[in-house]
Amino acid sequence: xxxxxxDPGPLSVPEGxxxxxxxxxxxxxFQYFMWYRQYSRKGPELLMYTYSSGNKEDGRFTAQVDxxxxxxxxxxxxxxxxxxxxxxxxxxxxxPGTYKYIFGTGTRLKVLA
Amino acid sequence: DAGxxxxxxxxxxxxxxxxxxRCSPKSGHDTVSWYQQALGQGPQFIFQYxxxxxxxxxxxxxxxxxxxxxxxSSELNVNAxxxxxxxxxxxxxxxxxxxxFGQGTRLTVV
Numbered sequence: 001x002x003x004x005x006x007d008p009g010p011l012s013v014p015e016g017x018x019x020x021x022x023x024x025x026x027x028x029x030f031q032y033f034m035w036y037r038q039y040s041r042k043g044p045e046l047l048m049y050t051y052s053s054g055n056k057e058d059g060r061f062t063a064q065v066d067x068x069x070x071x072x073x074x075x076x077x078x079x080x081x082x083x084x085x086x087x088x089x090x091x092x093x094x095x096p097g098t099y100k101y102i103f104g105t106g107t108r109l110k111v112l113a
Numbered sequence: 114d115a116g117x118x119x120x121x122x123x124x125x126x127x128x129x130x131x132x133x134x135r136c137s138p139k140s141g142h143d144t145v146s147w148y149q150q151a152l153g154q155g156p157q158f159i160f161q162y163x164x165x166x167x168x169x170x171x172x173x174x175x176x177x178x179x180x181x182x183x184x185x186s187s188e189l190n191v192n193a194x195x196x197x198x199x200x201x202x203x204x205x206x207x208x209x210x211x212x213x214f215g216q217g218t219r220l221t222v223v
Contacts, residue, residue, distance in 0.1 A: 008153070034211060043117075043203055043214040044156070088155055097144060097207025100169050103155030 003027050006089055006104025015113050019076040023089035023104045026070065030091040030102075033065050035074045038086045038106065047087075048074065079111045115140075117206050117215035125221045126194050134189040134218045138206030144168075145187040146212060147179060148203040156203055162187050194222045 006023045013019055021035075032051055036044035048063040050056045050072075056063045062075040072091075076083055086106040092099045118137045126132050138145050144163045148156035158171035162181035181187045185206075191198055199222045205212040 043216040046211055046213060049211045097210055097212045100158040100161060100171060105155045
């Protein structure tokens with residue numbers, strides 16, 4: 001069993017839809033949770049970073065962490081064709097950037113105009 | 114701020130050869146991590162350098178080695194290349210906070 005599970009998709013939605021992306025994990029030691037966006041043949045771009053449980057909002061993006069269920073989510077409101085990319089969740093046991101990240105496989109999202 | 118820069122962007126090597134990839138961290142960052150991303154997969158942690166020493170290492174063979182210089186830049190070396198080493202190699206830099214990634218080096222082994 002992988003430490004982090006993520007549905008690879010692809011997920012296709014119409015422009016303007018609310019998108020829900022999810023990851024589950026098995027290791028309760030994870031404390032830091034990140035979402036990255038990766039365009040084809042590019043490096044991952046940090047979208048959201050959350051410590052422990054709770055919600056965090058930034059513009060059209062909302063990240064949720066439920067440590068009791070070992071489940072994290074990223075919501076994208078008013079999705080745009082430019083949001084079409086692969087979304088990677090990542091987790092770390094200690095301070096982000098000071099300890100290794102464990103990534104999901106990524107979910108491919110396509111927003112149709 | 115130029116962000117994290119990696120070189121070269123692409124390269125093609127023959128099986129059995131050796132390769133060196135380079136990374137310059139984001140300004141103010143002192144920690145560099147390397148990841149391997151196979152096609153259709155998430156990045157896999159190779160190792161992390163801090164204060165010129167390898168601080169953590171993932172499940173990669175000794176053929177993968179690295180170095181960090183006093184200016185915090187870093188190199189990843191891979192010896193005796195295998196076809197399975199073909200991947201996007203990502204460098205990430207950080208300073209206490211979250212890590213920022215470069216654009217990667219796409220290595221193709223033929």
